[in-house]
Amino acid sequence: MSQATQRSVPGRAVTVSEAMLKVLRIGLLGALAAAVLAGAIGYGVDGGAGLAGGLLGIAVPVGFLGVTAVVGLVTARLAPQQLGAAVLGSWLVKIILLVIVLWVLQGQDFSRWMFFGAFLVGTFGFLGLEASVLFRSRLAYVEIRAEQGGDSGGGGR
16 A cells, blocks of 8 residues: 555554644644734734734744654654653753743843734644644554564563
């Protein structure tokens, strides 16, 4: 069965890499839409400062979504414990980066309220998107390897 046919089979379990690529693909499309919307609302509310605040507020969660997806892609073949450690490590890095970004933006001329609103909506929106894609992806809990042969195991010593 070709890979294209396998992807169209309903109920087929997908790999972590396939799920993360889907998160990245949908997330980037959502990011474009969110940036246009946040920029337009920001510009309508507060002119250039609102536009800058809206775009900056969306850029941070988009960057974080990208980091999560890339970490998932890079560590997809690792053991679940190592994958979990990598994801937790990336969260720590993202928190540190957020503090740095906020420190750098301190004193810059943009709408703080638009930044906060876009950041909040973007963060929860992208978290919801990630969760939705991953919950619907039918990730396998167990991987059956070809080298195990026909032995179903289960009753070993």
